[in-house]
C-alpha cells in the first residue's frame with residue numbers, strides 16, 4: 169500500500185485541479201453505515217421506502233423508515249467529520265482541490281470546512297415543502313413519528329435529499345460534470361458505483377484525461393476499468409497518509 173500512497177501523492181502534488189468524488193464509505197468512520205455491503209442500510213430496509221411515489225402515497229410508512237434510518241439515528245449520536253473529510257477541506261484551503269462531488273446527504277464535508285461541495289443527492293439537514301417549496305433546517309423542526317408538515321402552509325415536508333425517482337439537482341449535476349471535465353486528478357472515495365447517474369461522473373473525468381485514484385475497502389465497479397491506482401483501505405486513514413507524503417514533496 170505504501171508504494172501506491174507515494175504514487176498517489178506524486179500525482180496529486182503535480183495536479184493543478186483535483187476533484188474528490190465521495191460515497192457512503194467516506195462517512196463510515198464517522199459512524200454512519202453504508203448502503204451496501206457489510207452492515208449496509210439496504211440489508212435491513214427496502215430501498216422502495218425511499219421512492220418518491222411511495223413517499224407521497226404511503227407517507228406514514230415511508231416516513232417511519234426515513235425517520236428511523238436517518239433522523240433518529242443522527243439526533244441520538246454526535247456524528248462528526250473524520251480525518252478523511254478534514255484532509256479534503258484542507259486541500260481545498262491549500263488551493264489544491266477544486267471541489268468535492270458527494271453522493272452523501274450527511275452534510276459532513278461542509279461541517280469539515282469544504283466549501284465547494286456538489287451534493288448530487290441533496291442534503292438531509294434541510295426539509296422542503298412539497299406544496300409551497302419553503303425550506304427549513306432539520307434542527308428547526310420537531311421530527312416526531314408523524315410525517316412533518318410545513319410551518320408556513322401545512323403542506324407535507326420532504327427531506328431535501330433525492331429520493332429514487334427524483335431528478336438530480338441541476339446545479340449539482342452541471343457543476344460536477346464541469347469539474348470532472350476540467351480536472352487532472354480525480355479521487356474516488358468510498359463508493360460502490362452502483363447508482364446512476366452519479367456513477368457516470370468518474371468516466372467523464374477519465375475520458376477527459378484525468379488520473380483516477382480510488383480509495384475503497386474493497387474493489388468497486390470502477391476498480392478494473394476506470395481507476396489508475398486502487399488503494400485498499402479506510403478513507404480516514406489513507407487520505408492523511410497521502411497528505412503526509414504530499415507535504416514531503418513541497
Ligand code: APR
Nearest residue numbers: 191192193196202203204271358359360361384385402403
Ligand atoms: N473507507 C473507504 N471505503 C469504504 C469504507 C471506508 N471506511 N467503508 C466502506 N467503504 C466502501 C465500501 O466498500 C463500498 O464500496 O464504501 C462503499 C459504499 O458503497 P454504498 O454503500 O453502495 O454507497 P454509495 O456508493 O455511496 O451509494 C450510492 O446509493 O442508495 C443510494 O443514494 C444512496 O448515495 C447513495 C447511493
